[in-house]
Amino acid sequence: MKIQVRLDRRQFARRSLQLAALCLLAGCNRLSRSPSVAALLESAEGLTRRVQRALRPRRSMAREFTEADRSPVFPGNGTTSPEDADYQALAASGFAAWRLEVDGLVERPARLSLGDLRRLPSRTQITRHDCVEGWSAIAKWTGVPLRTILDQVGVGPRARYVVFHCADSMDGTGDRYYESIDFDDALHPQTILAYEINDRPLPIEYGAPLRLRVERQLGYKMAKYVMRVELVETFAAFGRGKGGYWEDRGYEWYAGI
């Protein structure tokens, strides 16, 4: 009985946040900018995160599917073709010169090529992607567990979050997409930096050459076009300080499904 009550509260908190996020997209700016609404959203988010963490043990897995469950079409969403000149130059050479920077609060900063990443142990998973805009699709992803890379660089004692810096500037603003997760998700076995979708190298549409999969959260957490992985103590200094491009515009930071 108690669990039921908690689930209802969790669903309520999540739905009200999703409605608020849709409202933001639809341009209901005045409402979402009022301090009381912002405070309400923040307290609801804290509630959602605490309740989800209490309900689900730290290592709970997102559901995995079979090959036959894969969606015939996987939609591309958000940026599907970055216009940035530096990205286009990398893409033109098949990402030969691309390197993943791994730095910040690490013991041994690294620069990894696609070849380096492909030589590391990989994980393949067939999962469902849920976008806050109301669509879901199932695909097979292959990549390096983020944990493997973190083990290689050595996590510094003060690191609390992992920030993903992306190549794509968002429309007009010049702000590049970014995201962040905590170590509960960063060390989770299903959190991978994927270089393949459905057994082929990631096309540009889906985030070539490398994109994050963080399967227990909504689609906007899954940064595409990842250029740099930075370990930080706080994400207050990035963007508008909320931990991600969409979070800076009102989405919740913890987007648990």
Ligand SMILES: Nc1nc2c(c(=O)[nH]1)N[C@H]1C(S)=C(S)[C@@H](COP(=O)(O)O)O[C@H]1N2
């Ligand atoms: N760099 C970058 N990452 C991004 C986005 C984006 O616009 N830029 N959009 C996000 C959103 S809202 C979703 S639903 C997924 C879409 O991934 P897909 O194009 O593979 O469907 O990417 C996420 N990651």
Ligand SMILES: [Mo]
């Ligand atoms: Mo999304």
